Structures are given as C-alpha cells and as structure tokens.
Amino acid sequence: xxxxxxxxxxxxxxxxxxxxxxxxxxxxxxxxxxxxxxxxxxxxxxxxxxxxxxxxxxxxxxxxxxxxxxxxxxxxxxxxxxxxxxxxxxxxxxxxxxxxxxxxxxxxxxxxxxxxxxxxxxxxxxxxxxxxxxxxxxxxxxxxxxxxxxxxxxxxxxxxxxxxxxxxxxxxxxxxxxxxxxxxxxxxxxxxxxxxxxxxxxxxxxxxxxxxxxxxxxxxxxxxxxxxxxxxxxxxxxxxxxxxxxxxxxxxxxxxxxxxxxxxxxxxxxxxxxxxxxxxxxxxxxxxxxxxxxxxxxxxxxxxxxxxxxxxxxxxxxxxxxxxxxxxxxxxxxxxxxxxxxxxxxxxxxxxxxxxxxxxxxxxxxxxxxxxxxxxxxxxxxxxxxxxxxxxxxxxxxxxxxxxxxxxxxxxxxxxxxxxxxxxxxxxxxxxxxxxxxxxxxxxxxxxxxxxxxxxxxxxxxxxxxxxxxxxxxx
Numbered sequence: 074x075x076x077x078x079x080x081x082x083x084x085x086x087x088x089x090x091x092x093x094x095x096x097x098x099x100x101x102x103x104x105x106x107x108x109x110x111x112x113x114x115x116x117x118x119x120x121x122x123x124x125x126x127x128x129x130x131x132x133x134x135x136x137x138x139x140x141x142x143x144x145x146x147x148x149x150x151x152x153x154x155x156x157x158x159x160x161x162x163x164x165x166x167x168x169x170x171x172x173x174x175x176x177x178x179x180x181x182x183x184x185x186x187x188x189x190x191x192x193x194x195x196x197x198x199x200x201x202x203x204x205x206x207x208x209x210x211x212x213x214x215x216x217x218x219x220x221x222x223x224x225x226x227x228x229x230x231x232x233x234x235x236x237x238x239x240x241x242x243x244x245x246x247x248x249x250x251x252x253x254x255x256x257x258x259x260x261x262x263x264x265x266x267x268x269x270x271x272x273x274x275x276x277x278x279x280x281x282x283x284x285x286x287x288x289x290x291x292x293x294x295x296x297x298x299x300x301x302x303x304x305x306x307x308x309x310x311x312x313x314x315x316x317x318x319x320x321x322x323x324x325x326x327x328x329x330x331x332x333x334x335x336x337x338x339x340x341x342x343x344x345x346x347x348x349x350x351x352x353x354x355x356x357x358x359x360x361x362x363x364x365x366x367x368x369x370x371x372x373x374x375x376x377x378x379x380x381x382x383x384x385x386x387x388x389x390x391x392x393x394x395x396x397x398x399x400x401x402x403x404x405x406x407x408x409x410x411x412x413x414x415x416x417x418x419x420x421x422x423x424x425x426x427x428x429x430x431x432x433x434x435x436x437x438x439x440x441x442x443x444x445x446x447x448x449x450x451x452x453x454x455x456x457x458x459x460x461x462x463x464x465x466x467x468x469x470x471x472x473x474x475x476x477x478x479x480x481x482x483x484x485x486x487x488x489x490x491x492x493x494x495x496x497x498x499x500x501x502x503x504x505x506x507x508x509x510x511x512x513x514x515x516x517x518x519x520x521x522x523x524x525x526x527x528x529x530x531x532x533x534x535x536x537x538x539x540x541x542x543x544x545x546x547x548x
Contacts, residue, residue, distance in 0.1 A: 097154045111147030113137065161221060168220045178214040180204070199443060267342075273541035275338055279331045281533040285526040286330070287323035290314065292526075293390045295519035296484045301511050307521055318394040326390030329400050333382040337375045345371035365435055372427045380423070381416035387487040419486035422500050426479035434472035438464055458535075466531050473523065478504075478516035 104112045104120040112120075118133040140148050140156030148156065169175075173183050181200040188200070207215045207223040215223075282289070291310040299305035305313075314322055348367035353360075376383075385403050397403040407415050441464040473480075482503050498506060507515040 097157060098150065101150050101153050111145070111149050112153060113147040117148075164221055164224050165217070168217055178216050179220065180214050196443075269545040270542070271338055271342060273538050273545060275334045276541045277534040277538035278334045278338075280537045281530045282330050282334075283324070283327055284533045285530045286327040287311070288522040288526040289327075289330070290323055290325060290390050292519040292522040293326075293387060293484055293488075295522065296481050297391060297488045299518045300515070307525075310522075322394065325392065326386050326388075329382055329386045329389060332400075333379045333386070337379045340378050341371045341375035344374040365432060368435070369427050369431050372431060373424055376423060376427070377420075380420055383423070384416050384418060384487045387484055391488050418489060419483035419500075422479040422482040422486070426476040426483065429479075430472040430476040432472075433475045434468045436468075437471045438468035441467060462531055462535060466527060469531075470524065470527055474520075477520060477523070481507075481516055481518060 101112060104116055106116050106119070114133050114137050117137060121133065136156065137146075137148055140152045142152055168179070171179050171183055171187055173186060181197055181204050184203055185197060185200040201213065204213060204215060207219055209219050209222070291307060291314065294310045294314065295305050295307075311323070318325065345367055348370045349363065352363045352367055381404070384407070385400055388407065389397055389400065389403055392403070397406065445460060445464070482500055485503055486500065504516070511518075
C-alpha cells in the first residue's frame with residue numbers, strides 16, 4: 074500500500090511521512106470523491122479498491138464505524154486523521170511483539186514462533202507463505218513500512234486479531250461440549266478479554282442450542298426408541314412428540330442444556346490452562362500433541378463436574394407431559410428412585426468419546442487449514458469467513474461421526490429408567506445387543522437430525538458470537 078499511495082495518491086509529495094497531517098490530508102482528499110468534507114463507507118471502499126488494495130469484506134464499514142465519533146455516517150478529516158494515527162500506534166506495538174530479536178524486521182521463523190505460542194503448529198513453508206503476502210520488496214522479511222502498509226486499512230490492530238484468522242475457535246457450537254478449548258494470548262488474559270470471549274461464546278451456544286432444540290430432541294428420541302421392530306423416522310418422531318405434548322414440547326430439556334454451558338465453559342477453560350502448564354516443560358512451547366492432551370483432560374474434567382446435568386437433560390428430553398415439573402423435580406425423583414449412581418449412568422462411554430471427537434476435530438481442522446494456506450494463501454493469509462466456517466463445520470462433523478456410537482450408548486444408558494428391563498445393560502452389553510439385533514448401522518440411529526442441525530447451529534453461533542463481541546467491546 075505504501076508504494077500505491079506514493080504512486081497514486083501522493084504524486085506531488087517527495088516522501089510519505091506517517092506523522093505528517095499533510096500526507097493524511099492528501100489521502101483524505103483523494104478518497105473524498107464528492108468533496109463534501111467526509112469519507113463515507115462507499116467512498117472508502119471504492120478508493121481502496123481503486124488503489125489495488127485487498128481488504129476484508131466489511132472492513133470499510135468497520136473503519137468508518139470505529140472512527141465516526143459524531144455518528145453521522147462518515148469520517149471528517151479530524152476523525153480520519155485520529156483513526157489512522159491511533160491505528161498505527163497499535164500496529165507498531167503488534168509489530169514489536171512479533172519482532173522477537175528486535176532487528177526491525179519480521180521473518181518466517183518469528184511468524185512461526187508467534188503462531189506456536191497461540192497453539193498453532195505450522196511448517197516453515199507455511200510461515201513463508203504468510204510472510205510473502207506482506208513482503209513488498211521480495212526480501213522474505215517484513216519491515217515496519219511493509220507491515221503498516223499491509224494492515225493500515227484493516228480493522229485488525231493487534232496480534233490476537235491478526236492471528237485469529239486461523240485460531241480454531243469453539244464459537245462453532247453444534248451442541249457437543251467436548252471440543253478442545255480456545256487459546257488466549259497473555260494480553261487477553263491480563264486485559265480481561267478472555268472472559269468476554271467466553272461470555273460471547275456462551276451466549277452464542279445458548280441461542281444456537283435453543284434454535285436447534287427440536288432437532289436435538291428428535292435425535293435423542295430416535296437414539297433411545299428407534300429399532301428394527303419400532304422404526305422411528307424424522308417426521309414420525311416430530312409428529313409423535315407434538316401429538317403427546319404440543320409444539321412447546323419440542324424444546325423439552327433445552328433449559329438444562331443451556332444452563333450447563335456457563336459452568337462447563339468456565340471449568341474447561343481453567344482446567345485447560347492448568348493441564349497445559351503440567352504437560353509443558355517450564356518455558357517451553359505448547360506443541361499440538363500437548364494441546365490435544367490438555368484439551369482432552371480439560372474436557373473430561375468439565376464433563377465430570379456437570380455430568381449429572383447431562384443425565385437430567387436426557388431424562389427431561391424423553392419425559393412425558395407432567396412427568397417432571399422442571400429440572401429440580403427431575404433431580405429429586407432420580408435421586409429418590411434410583412440413588413446417586415443414576416446421575417453418572419453412561420459416564421464411561423462419554424469419557425471414552427472425548428478422545429476420538431477432540432482428536433479428529435483438531436486433526437481435520439489443522440489439515441484443512443494447512444491445505445488452504447499451501448494452495449490459496451498468495452495475496453493474503455485471511456481465508457474469509459466461509460472458509461473458516463467450512464473448516465470448523467467439517468472438522469466438528471468428522472469428530473461427531475467418529476464418536477457417535479459412544480454418544481448413542483451414553484444416551485441409552487442415561488435413559489435406562491425409561492426403558493424396559495430387558496433393554497437395561499452395561500456399555501458392552503448394550504453394544505453387543507445393538508450389533509446383534511440392528512447391525513452396525515444401529516449404532517448410528519438419529520444421525521440424520523444430528524447432521525441436519527450442524528449448519529443452522531454453526532450459522533446461529535457465528536452471528537450471535539460476532540454480535541456479542543461487538544456489544545462487549547471486543548472489536
């Protein structure tokens with residue numbers, strides 16, 4: 074962008090001085106095509122495009138929104154000047170944090186190290202690909218001018234936001250809670266940004282689960298009651314539930330499913346940080362296999378803590394109208410009739426299922442990410458929201474596919490009080506019975522509604538997460 078501005082915007086200036094208001098004034102005049110003393114979103118977008126700059130979708134809107142102090146829909150020169158100067162200061166701090174050896178340049182090894190500190194293992198070649206997207210003079214190093222020119226008209230202003238393109242975020246809530254937790258930078262941990270992101274994620278999960286609750290209930294219904302002799306179809310399951318309890322019954326069990334998000338997220342985050350410290354040598358970097366182990370252990374810790382709520386969710390979901398008067402009534406009846414052990418039915422398959430889900434989810438995401446970087450990251454390291462959502466959706470779906478038989482066994486064991494005595498068994502007994510009576514595909518009963526809810530769940534999660542981030546001041 075430096076050369077573009079110098080060539081197309083500042084042709085009469087002998088040099089570009091980022092601290093010079095004259096330089097900013099010339100740039101402002103160039104962008105203000107209708108000469109009304111303001112640069113609006115359309116003018117900014119058209120001007121940057123004319124300069125041959127690549128920028129994220131929505132970047133122009135975010136820049137104007139961030140700098141528009143009087144909320145008149147455009148930036149006057151004072152607002153424009155102030156935004157660029159403040160943005161440059163933040164970019165310089167980020168540049169210094171990446172420049173590990175303080176030589177005034179960023180090379181591929183420094184990019185690789187910074188990504189590793191955020192839990193992302195990439196090859197040297199992939200780091201060089203990212204570097205090339207910013208390297209104007211072809212030296213395979215990025216100096217301050219090149220760094221500033223690349224990000225000056227990009228709303229991302231710190232290392233967290235710039236690298237967040239490729240962080241595997243748990244914002245994609247598809248109803249399962251055993252994915253590896255988010256990584257947070259030291260800056261986020263000390264500034265309090267981490268809890269805002271967790272809060273935004275929790276709200277996204279709550280809305281997503283509520284929006285897809287009917288599909289989740291019919292999935293559980295099919296997992297427990299469908300068999301060769303009593304086949305429950307998707308449409309038939311919905312008709313049966315509506316006939317028994319009305320349309321509102323489609324959300325039965327959703328309350329406890331939403332309530333368990335907050336404690337589980339908090340426990341998982343705290344446990345994850347502790348396990349990383351235990352598994353990593355002092356002063357060492359967190360490697361991918363250590364991150365996987367720490368994430369799996371954190372997931373097991375969180376699941377163990379809130380598992381009674383999982384059992385109550387299943388019982389409420391399968392309950393008939395009037396059977397339970399809310400979550401606490403359900404808990405009292407389970408405790409009185411079946412004892413404390415009933416709250417941990419299905420615990421073993423649930424714990425075993427964490428390993429294939431978390432492992433495959435992480436492995437597939439990393440593979441897709443690396444494939445995109447190696448093939449398409451030429452002009453920018455930003456994959457775009459469709460690629461990010463696609464990678465997250467595919468990796469989560471693959472994880473679910475691998476762990477689904479264990480999830481089905483868990484659900485049937487949780488629901489044993491609602492089943493006939495002949496259907497009650499241990500995990501191995503249940504599996505043998507399903508294989509003998511229904512075959513291998515009997516372990517995938519209910520997989521159709523489970524897959525059907527993935528796309529709406531991911532879409533709802535993303536929209537709510539981005540809205541909450543904005544409301545909490547994370548932009």
